[in-house]
Amino acid sequence: MNRVLLFNPRSANYKPRIPNSILSIASSIEGLYDYVVVDGNLENDPWDKIHRYLAEGGFKYFGATSMPGPQLKQAIPISKKIRELFPGITIIWGGYFPSNQSKVVLNSGYVDFVMNGPGERSFPALLDALNNNRPYELIHNLIYKSGEQVIKTAKDELYDPDELPALPYEKLNVFYPLRRYLGKTYLGTKTIAYHSSMGCPFKCSFCAVVPIYNARWRGKSAQLIYKDIKYLKNKYGGNAIEFHDNNFFVSEKRTTEFARLIKPENMVWWGEGRIDTIDKYSDASLALLRESGCRMIFFGAETGNDEILKKMDKGGTQTADGIRSFAARMARFDIIPEYSFVLGTPGDTPEQVMKQIDQDIAFIKEIKQINPKTEIIIYVYSPVPTEGSDMYNKVLQSGFHFPEKLEDWISPQWDKFDMRKNPLIPWLTPEMINKIKDFETVLNGYYPTVSDVRLTSLKRKTLKALAAIRYKTGMYWKPYELKALQILWKYRQPELEGF
Ligand code: B12
Numbered sequence: 337m338n339r340v341l342l343f344n345p346r347s348a349n350y351k352p353r354i355p356n357s358i359l360s361i362a363s364s365i366e367g368l369y370d371y372v373v374v375d376g377n378l379e380n381d382p383w384d385k386i387h388r389y390l391a392e393g394g395f396k397y398f399g400a401t402s403m404p405g406p407q408l409k410q411a412i413p414i415s416k417k418i419r420e421l422f423p424g425i426t427i428i429w430g431g432y433f434p435s436n437q438s439k440v441v442l443n444s445g446y447v448d449f450v451m452n453g454p455g456e457r458s459f460p461a462l463l464d465a466l467n468n469n470r471p472y473e474l475i476h477n478l479i480y481k482s483g484e485q486v487i488k489t490a491k492d493e494l495y496d497p498d499e500l501p502a503l504p505y506e507k508l509n510v511f512y513p514l515r516r517y518l519g520k521t522y523l524g525t526k527t528i529a530y531h532s533s534m535g536c537p538f539k540c541s542f543c544a545v546v547p548i549y550n551a552r553w554r555g556k557s558a559q560l561i562y563k564d565i566k567y568l569k570n571k572y573g574g575n576a577i578e579f580h581d582n583n584f585f586v587s588e589k590r591t592t593e594f595a596r597l598i599k600p601e602n603m604v605w606w607g608e609g610r611i612d613t614i615d616k617y618s619d620a621s622l623a624l625l626r627e628s629g630c631r632m633i634f635f636g637a638e639t640g641n642d643e644i645l646k647k648m649d650k651g652g653t654q655t656a657d658g659i660r661s662f663a664a665r666m667a668r669f670d671i672i673p674e675y676s677f678v679l680g681t682p683g684d685t686p687e688q689v690m691k692q693i694d695q696d697i698a699f700i701k702e703i704k705q706i707n708p709k710t711e712i713i714i715y716v717y718s719p720v721p722t723e724g725s726d727m728y729n730k731v732l733q734s735g736f737h738f739p740e741k742l743e744d745w746i747s748p749q750w751d752k753f754d755m756r757k758n759p760l761i762p763w764l765t766p767e768m769i770n771k772i773k774d775f776e777t778v779l780n781g782y783y784p785t786v787s788d789v790r791l792t793s794l795k796r797k798t799l800k801a802l803a804a805i806r807y808k809t810g811m812y813w814k815p816y817e818l819k820a821l822q823i824l825w826k827y828r829q830p831e832l833e834g835f
Contacts, residue, residue: 524576
């Protein structure tokens, strides 16, 4: 028997979403292999379930997906235990973390293969090679060890998403009722998580998508997206959509075609896009997006400093002025821009880094003045290995290095690193981190996010009143009173939890 166990480790918010990574992999072996899915987001003790499956026998492969951060807390110990107790099982990891950190993953000794980016073609090809004792060295998108050497095979061209098999929603429903994945969010009571494209056509020097997709993007056609959404709506009652694409809005034609199709369905939707891309959309297109239910769009604004924007390689056309005028333009169409900023990027001296943090704080306040509905997400810069970029070179020069042992990624020191909240970055002093976090607390007090559906209007007003003096005077230092209320009211942060 060649059974396959696919594992989605628990992510930050414990709020289940349709697990698209594992479902895409499942779709590639549908009808070829007997497989089961274990979802850490829906299990109190996923190891218990996994152990019971493996003890049944017949399993030859264990496939896990992982982002950096909390998912590793299950992916690492569980893979390790499987290696100890079931040494005959081949362990394969995929997703953003192992693709970007393949060396440390393979050196652990308990992961045999890493899928480097899309797995829809390479995963079945790998299983086929292993089952038939055939060489796997020529299969694309693979990383493995040969002796002490880490080998990366060639990358496949991006697949045409329209040609990939449909996701096996019905099969997932056998393991976990699909309804449990359609959660309540700011967008609706039954929110569908959907992923409609691969990659991103840009090469921002801080982004983890770049090493994997190398500025390539392909989108599923509007009709097929609509067909899937309609199915999930009719069969399971989905009434809102979160598009999880790295960049949903690359093609105005595709976006507007989708908007026209979805408009009569009365669904609210959200996605991620680029300021300069969407600013090129016509007024008619933007109006159509809003009418079709697009309520909010996530954008990487990053910083108000044009020099840094250039270093970030944002494609050259994103500028501070563009960020400002676009916030105003979105207000005209009643679409909320959700702007994310990366504070604490490397500088030549500590004074320069601090000055930049202050300037970014001032810029964020300016944006809020231009369009108070703008949602602000603040990240502390955490490096990703974008080899060759100026920014990453600067990071390396500062003495920064990633953990050398896989388990170190879940040590208390590192486990928050990729939550972009508490990075171990040489050029950022505790004073700088505190300033960023204190400002964030005050900002979230003065402008609580609309996406927190539990926060009543009374709570909002209380937070705002309490934060007003600090926000207006710039006294962000140690805002314990606000923090206490945010903890008490379980204030949610979209950057960590999604909606
Ligand atoms: C949904 C999502 C979340 C959700 C998870 C929801 C949930 N409850 O499960 C939430 C909001 C919780 C979240 C949180 C975080 N996320 Co997140 N998230 C995503 C997002 C938007 C979609 C993931 C997805 O479903 N993709 C669709 C599938 C089809 O693509 P895929 O995962 O790449 O899978 C393909 C291949 O990678 C491969 N593959 C994947 N898994 C496997 C497994 C096997 C066995 C095989 C063979 C192949 C394989 O094959 C798949 C099909 O081609 C991605 C961005 C993106 N568009 O992918 C970011 C992303 C993965 N997240 C990221 C990060 C950093 C985080 C956070 C750590 C920090 C943050 N603040 O964003 C937190 C904490 C994560 C955690 N571990 O809990 C980064 C990772 C960057 C990096 N440094 O590697 C991404 C890339 C966003 C970004 N551009 O920065 N996230």
